[in-house]
Amino acid sequence: MESEEVTTVRARPEPIRAVPVRHPGRWVTVAVLAVLAAMFVHVLVTNDAFNWSFMVDKMFRPPIIEGLLRGTVLMTVSAMVIGVALGVVVAIMRLSDNPILRGVAWLYTWFFRAVPRLVLLAVFGNIGILWSRIEFGVPFDTQLGQLFGIDNLQLRLFGFSSRDILTGFMAGLLGLALSEAAYMAEIVRAGIQSVDPGQTEAAQALGMSRGQLLRRVVLPQAMRVIIPPTGNETIAMLKDTSLLLYVPVSVELFFQLDAVGKRTFQIFPMYVAACLWYLFLTSILLVGQYFLERHFGKGYGPAGRARLRLRTIAAEQGGGGGQGAVG
């Protein structure tokens, strides 16, 4: 009996060689998709409306490349830099003990998240109608002057002609950056709140000031949570630079492609060129984001990684203006 048991334990079982389950459904799906793909290619090649040679000829012209470099790439970088910096400030205000700062920060995020980016940009583009000059000084000076019997009192410190500073580019940058700051504020706030409160306590117990503990202890740890959605924001921002058409900003990729299309009555090829350019630019960012996510998603587990991916999808759908807060 005993020896028999020993041999059964020791004997290595035969490897499994089972007949795999067939998936006929898969083959049907592949066939259907192949037909659809062939139809799509057929249209691309045979429909003259695409006018490929015209498109290739125009899409690398200097004004278009300049629009791409300044209106799309430089604008994305500048708007994100200002947006992140201002977003950190708004987030810290939002978490402050001071109820006035908290209220102002809430109002700010409420306004800039509630108004669509497209509308915001149209407003900023036409803000020159409100003031021909932008001046800084005592508010309600003329009205206050009348109260004291002084006619036309003007207490202005300095000013500019709005046409000088609110060029299309500046108006567009202001619109995108201010709106981005509202979304970044929500992301940074979520990041700060994700840091263990024990960290703040330990820093306080060591005698650190609020500024020190934010800079040295809390923000570096919040980065783990802040950086992946900031990547999404950057991709969304790059796509949203196309909205600058409504400011309008003329030195910008989509504006230039649109203009060429309208001038030559070849609108469709130029819109296809726009698709290709944006596909190319966002693909570069997506590659960068893949590595960022892999780096910062470490130790999050499958559920955490899925949440990160959800945010990515949200970013892509929110092409018309950033995406919402982080859970």
Added chain:
Amino acid sequence: MSELIPTQTGAPAAESELMVRAEQVHKSFGHIEVLKGIDLEVRSGEVCCLLGPSGSGKSTFLRCINHLEKINAGRIWVDGDLIGYRERGGKLHELREKEVAAQRRAIGMVFQRFNLFPHMTALENVIEAPVRVKREPKAAVRERAEALLARVGLADKMGNYPGQLSGGQQQRVAIARALAMQPKLMLFDEPTSALDPELVGEVLDVMKDLARDGMTMIVVTHEIGFAREVGDTLVFMDGGVVVERGNPREVIANPRHERTKTFLAKVL
């Protein structure tokens, strides 16, 4: 007058020898009063062990001493300084954030869950506060930090991040981090409660060493052995009040109060 009142250990304590004096400390969270009038005196160089069931307010009281919590009534002095307030013309004025931070520099705190900065190495954790807060020259602090880490037995772990250290090692780094500020007083909040049993000893050894060196310590702990061996006084808290206090060996051997007896029976 004060000389006529004997302290718990029997020796008369002059005002100047007191490191901590708490008078009628009350603390509420919302409607719930957690501390209901705590009096405590800790002399310079004394090791005071704070015992009591979970939820009795030990952590809250410790956090009041370095003003991590604002008290609702009473007074706390550390080394003669009123904590968190300035008394002027019979009125209390809240201290500015900077002044509170300055008071905290002299009070080291060690937490149950270590709270090391995870993005800094052990050495960087220890160097951080003296350099950033006290603005001491980095080279001198570095030397002191290395000596401190060697003293807690971590000379070979200075470059490790907290995530690469065991619980006991992390807690020893946390003690070194607090000591680097050269505090007058050390507060320990259940420093060994989050540790695996085999790691408790190494942390207690560091604390014993510190006590022998004359550090004033308030230690919240469930380690009866430590209280008996190292403690100069034992304070037993329950329900936000001090129930019993005295020499640790006497209280542990002959608890007078029923609640102390029940508690000791559970932890012994």
